[in-house]
Amino acid sequence: MERLQKYLARAGVASRRKSEELITAGRVMVNGETVTELGARVQADDVVWFDGELVVPERLEYFLLNKLSDVICAVSDKRGQKTVVDLIESPVRLFPVGRLDRDTTGIIILTNDGTLAHSLMHPSFEVDKVYKAEVEGEVTESELDRLRNGIELEDGLTAPAVVLLMGKRPGGSFVEVAIHEGRKRQVRRMFDAIGHPVWKLHRKRYAMLTDNGLAPGESRQLTGEEVMALRKLAEGKKS
Ligand code: URA
Numbered sequence: 288m289e290r291l292q293k294y295l296a297r298a299g300v301a302s303r304r305k306s307e308e309l310i311t312a313g314r315v316m317v318n319g320e321t322v323t324e325l326g327a328r329v330q331a332d333d334v335v336w337f338d339g340e341l342v343v344p345e346r347l348e349y350f351l352l353n354k355l356s357d358v359i360c361a362v363s364d365k366r367g368q369k370t371v372v373d374l375i376e377s378p379v380r381l382f383p384v385g386r387l388d389r390d391t392t393g394i395i396i397l398t399n400d401g402t403l404a405h406s407l408m409h410p411s412f413e414v415d416k417v418y419k420a421e422v423e424g425e426v427t428e429s430e431l432d433r434l435r436n437g438i439e440l441e442d443g444l445t446a447p448a449v450v451l452l453m454g455k456r457p458g459g460s461f462v463e464v465a466i467h468e469g470r471k472r473q474v475r476r477m478f479d480a481i482g483h484p485v486w487k488l489h490r491k492r493y494a495m496l497t498d499n500g501l502a503p504g505e506s507r508q509l510t511g512e513e514v515m516a517l518r519k520l521a522e523g524k525k526s
Pocket of ligand 1: 386387388389391471472473474475476488
């Protein structure tokens, strides 16, 4: 079920606000009846007409992409850089939910569902995100404790992070970090703050979604259950 004005907007009839005006002006019919109240809701099998023409809304599509490095999280780029949208074949116009830096690899959702995307990107939506980082130098547990306790960055104190030292190699360390904030370049800035710049960064989990079975550069459609679970999560977290 969705509000009639949203349905009209999704079908490209007009913006949501303009659609409200069209409804109150009596220009919209649902199942053969003119509807003028704004609270009206429609479902998939309802037949909607605007000015005597059948309205066909765009299908909602949801993809999970395992982004490669050197690909930007945008819908297009003036300088011809490859974007996440270029990596997915879809009949509808998709956009990324949030962003990963150009050099960061890993999972990102792409959809044309503006409502879900808006909720997921809202600052109150503190979804768990897990990153694998390869950082410069051999980090110590006491340095990682600074990230676990929250560390002062230029835009304020970070929330406590779950941080695991996964291994070391000469001159570098492998660390897994779980955060639920979504500040710009947050993980990179956290490691800069403890003196261990990030060499490589990969997002392996976003909420309940993981990169399991998705090769670098590959994408798949989300299942109905995954979409429902994300919607539920977004509903529960909205302020
Ligand atoms: N944190 C970063 O620093 N970069 C990303 O791409 C994602 C999280």
